[in-house]
Amino acid sequence: xxxxxxxxxxxxxxxxxxxxxxxxxxxxxxxxxxxxxxxxxxxxxxxxxxxxxxxxxxxxxxxxxxxxxxxxxxxxxxxxxxxxxxxxxxxxxxxxxxxxxxxxxxxxxxxxxxxxxxxxxxxxxxxxxxxxxxxxxxxxxxxxxxxxxxxxxxxxxxxxxxxxxxxxxxxxxxxxxxxxxxxxxxxxxxxxxxxxxxxxxxxxxxxxxxxxxxxxxxxxxxxxxxxxxxxxxxxxxxxxxxxxxxxxxxxxxxxxxxxxxxxxxxxxxxxxxxxxxxxxxxxxxxxxxxxxxxxxxxxxxxxxxxxxxxxxxxxxxxxxxxxxxxxxxxxxxxxxxxxxxxxxxxxxxxxxxxxxxxxxxxxxxxxxxxxxxxxxxxxxxxxxxxxxxxxxxxxxxxxxxxxxxxxxxxxxxxxxxxxxxxxxxxxxxxxxxxxxxxxxxxxxxxxxxxxxxxxxxxxxxxxxxxxxxxxxxxxxxxxxxxxxxx
Amino acid sequence: xxxxxxxxxxxxxxxxxxxxxxxxxxxxxxxxxxxxxxxxxxxxxxxxxxxxxxxxxxxxxxxxxxxxxxxxxxxxxxxxxxxxxxxxxxxxxxx
Numbered sequence: 281x282x283x284x285x286x287x288x289x290x291x292x293x294x295x296x297x298x299x300x301x302x303x304x305x306x307x308x309x310x311x312x313x314x315x316x317x318x319x320x321x322x323x324x325x326x327x328x329x330x331x332x333x334x335x336x337x338x339x340x341x342x343x344x345x346x347x348x349x350x351x352x353x354x355x356x357x358x359x360x361x362x363x364x365x366x367x368x369x370x371x372x373x374x375x376x377x378x379x380x381x382x383x384x385x386x387x388x389x390x391x392x393x394x395x396x397x398x399x400x401x402x403x404x405x406x407x408x409x410x411x412x413x414x415x416x417x418x419x420x421x422x423x424x425x426x427x428x429x430x431x432x433x434x435x436x437x438x439x440x441x442x443x444x445x446x447x448x449x450x451x452x453x454x455x456x457x458x459x460x461x462x463x464x465x466x467x468x469x470x471x472x473x474x475x476x477x478x479x480x481x482x483x484x485x486x487x488x489x490x491x492x493x494x495x496x497x498x499x500x501x502x503x504x505x506x507x508x509x510x511x512x513x514x515x516x517x518x519x520x521x522x523x524x525x526x527x528x529x530x531x532x533x534x535x536x537x538x539x540x541x542x543x544x545x546x547x548x549x550x551x552x553x554x555x556x557x558x559x560x561x562x563x564x565x566x567x568x569x570x571x572x573x574x575x576x577x578x579x580x581x582x583x584x585x586x587x588x589x590x591x592x593x594x595x596x597x598x599x600x601x602x603x604x605x606x607x608x609x610x611x612x613x614x615x616x617x618x619x620x621x622x623x624x625x626x627x628x629x630x631x632x633x634x635x636x637x638x639x640x641x642x643x644x645x646x647x648x649x650x651x652x653x654x655x656x657x658x659x660x661x662x663x664x665x666x667x668x669x670x671x672x673x674x675x676x677x678x679x680x681x682x683x684x685x686x687x688x689x690x691x692x693x694x695x696x697x698x699x700x701x702x703x704x705x706x707x708x709x710x711x712x713x714x715x716x717x718x719x720x721x722x723x724x725x726x727x728x729x730x731x732x733x734x735x736x737x738x739x740x741x742x743x744x745x746x747x748x749x750x751x752x753x754x755x756x757x758x759x760x761x762x763x764x765x766x
Numbered sequence: 767x768x769x770x771x772x773x774x775x776x777x778x779x780x781x782x783x784x785x786x787x788x789x790x791x792x793x794x795x796x797x798x799x800x801x802x803x804x805x806x807x808x809x810x811x812x813x814x815x816x817x818x819x820x821x822x823x824x825x826x827x828x829x830x831x832x833x834x835x836x837x838x839x840x841x842x843x844x845x846x847x848x849x850x851x852x853x854x855x856x857x858x859x860x861x
Binding site for chain 2: 378379380382383475476489515518519521581584586587588590591598605606607608609610611612616618619620622623624625627628631636637639640641643644645647653654656657658659660661662663664666698699702714715
């Protein structure tokens with residue numbers, strides 16, 4: 281078995297017990313990347329030189345008998361909207377094509393402190409706006425299960441890197457499903473933690489009240505190991521919660537007896553592909569067979585999540601992206617008469633079509649005359665959606681729901697109609713609206729062999745519960761052991 | 767069309783974006799479709815419901831007023847498109 285195909289946990293153990301050197305691990309993963317990157321296009325930037333240098337330092341420490349951290353020597357990929365000191369962070373946008381941050385995001389510091397080695401930065405939808413990674417200005421990322429299909433998005437590059445064994449794990453960000461949906465499309469485990477559990481410092485903002493950094497991993501255990509490292513309070517992020525740090529691997533029990541799992545029947549009735557629905561129903565059956573109690577719940581307002589999301593997210597985006605004016609950093613147009621002209625031309629040249637669409641939509645819903653009808657109303661509906669979940673969690677310990685209504689679609693299939701693309705997020709968006717934790721794990725394949733994911737949602741800051749249910753599901757099904765033939 | 771071309775031009779100006787005629791057509795259609803979809807919220811009874819801006823129950827997060835190290839000026843300026851004498855340069859704004 282090649283080193284690159286091992287799990288994060290196994291490779292970390294092999295390094296620590298000196299069965300392999302860190303250099304051998306890096307050689308294996310980078311040769312895998314060299315072999316597959318041209319076809320798959322997962323990475324925007326590779327940081328090979330720095331990776332080997334870090335690897336050498338860690339190996340010296342290890343050989344000297346010093347501790348090298350929980351992720352000592354393990355190569356990880358980072359989504360290109362998470363700032364890395366001295367390494368280009370483009371957000372897959374022309375606007376930030378040459379932007380080199382002068383500091384690390386807190387999550388990157390935390391990973392490095394535990395000995396992780398950064399392989400490179402992964403492709404994404406421009407400014408994380410999209411569900412297929414097609415809006416990237418930099419390159420096209422293809423699904424490893426079928427290269428005619430999209431990987432999902434916006435964290436498509438991270439999902440593909442993990443699914444094709446081009447990284448042991450990856451960081452992504454999830455504003456409306458941008459971790460869970462590509463995880464589902466690529467058959468990997470994607471976790472979006474509770475809002476506030478992981479610091480957003482250094483994450484380039486899209487919609488600040490919804491954005492959350494999370495993980496892609498090959499299995500649930502690796503997910504827990506990653507969460508152990510990135511979760512925790514950060515004084516640099518005022519929305520970061522003061523939660524005691526935990527060892528999430530303790531939650532990995534193969535047991536869900538008597539757990540009450542909520543099924544929102546009415547919400548999952550329409551607009552879903554039959555095969556995906558079948559896999560979902562099979563998943564519920566599996567949970568039941570494992571001793572869980574299935575309870576039926578109502579999420580009456582969940583169907584309004586998408587409309588609510590596209591008002592709140594774009595409103596916040598229009599404000600957040602106001603900073604890109606061509607003055608202090610980012611793209612500056614060479615063609616301008618005066619200052620306003622400079623702003624306009626820089627933004628017009630620097631942003632792609634979808635980003636402009638969302639900035640304008642956000643500006644519209646915040647503009648005088650429409651603020652109450654759209655933005656304020658959406659914030660009220662947000663309250664109703666949160667109350668729905670609160671009521672549901674009185675009746676159940678976790679909710680099970682599909683991750684996406686379809687499997688990965690073909691390139692160009694949904695990019696002409698923005699609304700159709702937005703509908704792919706119908707099952708992931710409610711989680712962000714409410715700020716809850718959600719996880720997508722492999723749960724089947726359609727008749728064309730494209731992966732199907734299943735999603736679990738849990739109450740605020742109960743990631744242990746979420747991981748336990750996901751772990752039990754994974755340990756008792758075979759889907760996670762099937763790899764793409766790439 | 768629930769969003770008119772004039773409105774799209776107005777919000778493009780507010781957003782500091784230029785639109786070609788073709789883009790104006792496309793965005794007018796797109797924004798109308800999306801706004802029409804969002805109009806489903808209009809039928810929800812929100813009487814007495816408080817708006818949520820933020821899901822965490824935290825307010826006014828303060829830190830101690832302590833001086834900490836910052837970044838080197840040259841380092842900060844390295845991402846500026848144009849600079850002179852340790853400052854970012856911009857086009858003349860006053861005649």
